[in-house]
Amino acid sequence: MTHDESSDSIEPDGGAISSPFEVVSEYEETRSERYRKLYDAYVYAPLSIILRDWRARIGLTIVLGFLALGIIGPLVVEPTRVTEGPALVGPFENWEYVLGTDAQGRDLFAQVVHSTDTILKMVTSGALFTVIIGTTIGSIAGYKSDTPIDTALSSITDVFINLPGFPLVMVLGLLLEDHILGNPYAVGVLLSIAAWGGLARAIRSQMLTLRQESFVEASQAMGLSTPTIVFKEILPHLMPYVVINLTSAGRRVIFEAVALYYLGILPFEKLNWGTMLQLAYQARAHARPGALHWFLVPMVAIVLISIGLTLLGQSLDRVFNPRVRARHEKTTADIDESGETDEEPTNEPMGGI
Amino acid sequence: MIQNKHTFMLTLDWRIRRIGQALFTVWAVLTLSFVMVRMMPGNIMGALVTRMSRQGINPARARELIELRLTIDPDQPIPAAYVDYLTNTLQGNLGQSIYFTRPVTEIIAETLPWTLFVLSWAIFISFFLGIAIGALMAYWEGGKLDVGLTSYAVVIGSVPFYVLALLLLIFLAYRWNLFPSNGRQPTGIDPGFTVAYVSGIVYHAALPILSMLVASGMASLGMRGNSIRVLGEDYLRVARLRGLSDLTISTQYVARNAVLPMYTSLLIRIGAMFGGSVVLEQVFQYRGIGLVLLEATHQRDYPLMMGGFMVITVAVVIALLVADLTYGYVDPRARRTQ
Numbered sequence: 001m002t003h004d005e006s007s008d009s010i011e012p013d014g015g016a017i018s019s020p021f022e023v024v025s026e027y028e029e030t031r032s033e034r035y036r037k038l039y040d041a042y043v044y045a046p047l048s049i050i051l052r053d054w055r056a057r058i059g060l061t062i063v064l065g066f067l068a069l070g071i072i073g074p075l076v077v078e079p080t081r082v083t084e085g086p087a088l089v090g091p092f093e094n095w096e097y098v099l100g101t102d103a104q105g106r107d108l109f110a111q112v113v114h115s116t117d118t119i120l121k122m123v124t125s126g127a128l129f130t131v132i133i134g135t136t137i138g139s140i141a142g143y144k145s146d147t148p149i150d151t152a153l154s155s156i157t158d159v160f161i162n163l164p165g166f167p168l169v170m171v172l173g174l175l176l177e178d179h180i181l182g183n184p185y186a187v188g189v190l191l192s193i194a195a196w197g198g199l200a201r202a203i204r205s206q207m208l209t210l211r212q213e214s215f216v217e218a219s220q221a222m223g224l225s226t227p228t229i230v231f232k233e234i235l236p237h238l239m240p241y242v243v244i245n246l247t248s249a250g251r252r253v254i255f256e257a258v259a260l261y262y263l264g265i266l267p268f269e270k271l272n273w274g275t276m277l278q279l280a281y282q283a284r285a286h287a288r289p290g291a292l293h294w295f296l297v298p299m300v301a302i303v304l305i306s307i308g309l310t311l312l313g314q315s316l317d318r319v320f321n322p323r324v325r326a327r328h329e330k331t332t333a334d335i336d337e338s339g340e341t342d343e344e345p346t347n348e349p350m351g352g353i
Numbered sequence: 354m355i356q357n358k359h360t361f362m363l364t365l366d367w368r369i370r371r372i373g374q375a376l377f378t379v380w381a382v383l384t385l386s387f388v389m390v391r392m393m394p395g396n397i398m399g400a401l402v403t404r405m406s407r408q409g410i411n412p413a414r415a416r417e418l419i420e421l422r423l424t425i426d427p428d429q430p431i432p433a434a435y436v437d438y439l440t441n442t443l444q445g446n447l448g449q450s451i452y453f454t455r456p457v458t459e460i461i462a463e464t465l466p467w468t469l470f471v472l473s474w475a476i477f478i479s480f481f482l483g484i485a486i487g488a489l490m491a492y493w494e495g496g497k498l499d500v501g502l503t504s505y506a507v508v509i510g511s512v513p514f515y516v517l518a519l520l521l522l523i524f525l526a527y528r529w530n531l532f533p534s535n536g537r538q539p540t541g542i543d544p545g546f547t548v549a550y551v552s553g554i555v556y557h558a559a560l561p562i563l564s565m566l567v568a569s570g571m572a573s574l575g576m577r578g579n580s581i582r583v584l585g586e587d588y589l590r591v592a593r594l595r596g597l598s599d600l601t602i603s604t605q606y607v608a609r610n611a612v613l614p615m616y617t618s619l620l621i622r623i624g625a626m627f628g629g630s631v632v633l634e635q636v637f638q639y640r641g642i643g644l645v646l647l648e649a650t651h652q653r654d655y656p657l658m659m660g661g662f663m664v665i666t667v668a669v670v671i672a673l674l675v676a677d678l679t680y681g682y683v684d685p686r687a688r689r690t691q
Contacts, residue, residue: 155377162378164669166628167662170650174658175389255513259632262515265650277519281636286523287534295523299516306511314507 049315056315062308070120073113080110091293100293102279108297115272115301118184119254126188126195126253127246133192134199135235135242141200142207143230154204160197166256168194173266182269191256192249199245203238210234240316247313251306258302273298368678375674382666386659387438391431419451447663448656452649457660460645465664467537468630468641471558475565476626480619483569484612487576491611494581502573509570514629518564518636525560532560535638561637565626575618579611586610613684620676624669 050056082104091100091108099108141153169191173180180186210216211234219229235242260266261274268275276298285291402415441448447457490502526534538544539553583589584607592602630643638644646661648654 155374158374159378159381162375162624162666162670162673163382164624164628164665166625166631167646167665170631170646171386171389171658171662174650174653251511258513259515259629263632263635263647265647281519286519287527292523295519299519302516303508303512306513307508310507310511 053315055311059308059311059313059315062304063312066116066120066305066308069113070116074117077110077113079114080107082106091297099297102276102283102294108276108294111271111276112273112297112301114270115276115298118270118272119257119305121184122188122191122257123250123253124188125185126192126257127249129189130192130196130199130249130253131242131246134196134245135203135238137196138200138203139207139230139235139238142204143211143226143234145204145208145211153200157197157200157204160194161201163194163197165194166259169256169260170263170265173260177267181267187257187266188253191253191260195249195252199242199249202241206238206241207234210237244313244316247309247316251309251313254302254306254309258298273301371674371677375670378670379667382663383439383442384435386663387435390655390659391434442663447660450649450654450657452652452654452657457657460657461642461660461664464640464642464645465668467639468627468634468643469668470554471561471633471639471641472565472623472626472630474558475562476619476623478562479566479569480572480615482566483572484576484615486569486573488580488608488611490573490577491580491584494577494584499577503577506570506574506577509567510574512567514564514567515632515636517567518561518633521560521564522636533557537639537641557639561633561639564633564636565629572615572619576611576615579614580607583607583610616676616680616683620673623672623676627665627669 050060099112101107102111137153137157141150141157144150144153172190172193176186176190180190216229216234219233224233257272258274258277261268261272262277262281264278271279277295280286280291280294280298283291283294285294402412402419406412406415445458447461449455450457450460453460486502486506490499490506493499521532522534525531533556537554537557539550539557544550589602589606592606597606627643630641631647632643633639634641634644635647642661642665646658646665649657649661
């Protein structure tokens with residue numbers, strides 16, 4: 001359009017341009033070039049860093065393995081039922097029941113497979129909820145600092161930081177029993193209801209510094225709306241931090257979900273790792289010989305996926321950390337042995353829960 | 354002089370704000386629990402009434418009894434009930450437990466010290482263990498020990514404490530009979546300040562405390578990062594140039610600066626650990642406030658449940674408040690940035 005209009009008014013000097021504001025970039029990016037650039041920045045570069053790091057390789061393999069187990073597993077493995085096999089077959093004794101059976105003859109491998117998709121759904125919804133709420137509240141509070149909006153949002157954040165999440169979730173779980181039965185997504189959200197405070201506070205303080213940057217001032221001068229500035233201009237700079245938080249939030253959801261189901265507080269329709277532990281404890285598998293694997297099977301699943309998420313989180317930290325990136329560019333694969341992760345994510349939930 | 358006065362005003366202001374924030378949190382929790390009890394779903398009330406009528410109490414009487422034990426009168430208009438509830442709670446009246454038919458405060462006063470006992474030891478031991486391991490890792494950074502310990506920290510950090518608790522229970526208590534499998538005090542010994550009784554208590558608390566030590570894994574990673582950062586600082590070079598001894602440098606310069614940031618992260622874990630006490634005490638059947646909260650939840654014992662929830666919350670709020678207020682004394686740098 002602009003081209004046609006400007007060509008109508010040819011200037012005396014023969015140029016087709018009347019003012020510098022009508023300059024159209026000489027370089028035109030085709031769609032495929034743009035996609036290739038995006039692919040380079042967001043897929044190729046991170047992947048190449050990840051694949052050079054043993055931590056990332058292990059973490060990614062584990063997480064992808066669980067994803068496959070959760071998505072493909074239920075289609076391939078038949079759900080188990082009571083007295084499917086003999087009671088308490090040990091692991092790796094009978095190839096029909098690879099991981100053994102429980103006291104009622106249910107195949108433990110099938111139980112693990114059919115738990116994985118439930119757990120993954122909880123992790124997805126819980127981690128997304130934590131990160132979205134934490135990021136939104138934190139960035140708005142930070143951008144609007146020293147206004148009543150910030151005061152209100154920060155006070156709410158502080159209340160949630162101070163709340164011990166687990167007892168709150170216990171009590172709420174009881175109240176909302178009917179809504180969360182058979183809905184793993186709702187359970188994930190419930191588990192994260194008090195978990196976003198730390199992230200919101202961290203995002204807020206980072207926002208306070210980013211707000212001073214000149215590109216923000218430029219956006220303000222251009223008259224962009226506040227949501228556009230916050231979410232489209234500033235937030236992408238915080239994305240690394242946010243993405244790393246996804247993995248630690250996911251790990252926390254697993255720990256808490258398993259704990260709640262182990263305690264028998266949340267109602268369940270399908271077995272999951274927590275209910276497996278609960279059934280084992282109720283059957284006093286800890287006190288009787290030959291039942292150890294009943295505990296070990298769900299435990300190994302929990303620890304394994306959590307190791308996967310931890311390693312993935314640490315390596316993502318390296319992907320996004322410009323200092324590590326720079327070091328990676330200078331050196332080659334032998335940097336892996338030095339294990340330089342000075343920048344540990346500080347928001348790891350440590351008490352386990 | 355003016356500068357000093359100004360800083361003083363600032364810190365005072367900050368402290369008052371922080372206390373106000375803690376009070377606000379307590380108020381929010383009280384209000385939340387009021388809303389939850391007031392909007393108690395019918396099925397829970399129904400379940401309670403059914404259970405009591407099974408014990409031979411007629412339903413109308415049972416309903417009356419339950420309402421009596423709550424500190425909230427369901428027939429009162431909401432604002433009046435709210436004010437009554439707040440005054441009751443602030444006076445320490447948390448109602449009567451429906452299941453144990455005893456005042457909630459009595460039950461909590463009897464169980465809370467045991468939880469505090471286990472948690473405080475767990476927190477201190479895991480903190481010092483984490484610092485020691487982290488310092489070692491930083492000292493031999495990049496060496497075999499560092500890589501080994503880092504992997505150990507990642508693995509141990511990926512083990513939920515209750516998994517470790519169950520494993521300890523299975524092996525140390527049941528298979529090898531080294532530790533008691535449940536309870537919190539020795540049987541057959543009169544409570545008192547005798548060696549037998551105190552050592553019996555420690556013996557019973559040993560496994561729960563050990564289970565919480567998984568927390569040291571992440572603490573050590575944090576300490577490692579801090580120490581490495583401090584080791585690269587210019588003032589360390591200056592200290593070396595001044596000819597200070599290695600001992601002075603490692604304890605006064607490196608350790609102090611690396612440990613200080615750990616203080617806040619340690620105290621933030623307190624909240625998580627309090628929450629974790631529910632699972633921990635269930636595994637070892639250790640009768641602290643966590644186990645009581647769990648029993649109350651299973652029995653739908655609303656007054657006890659909300660009382661336990663409130664007490665745990667207030668304990669965490671106080672712990673965090675103390676942490677924030679004292680941090681300025683521990684780390685003078687924080688006073689300036691506040």
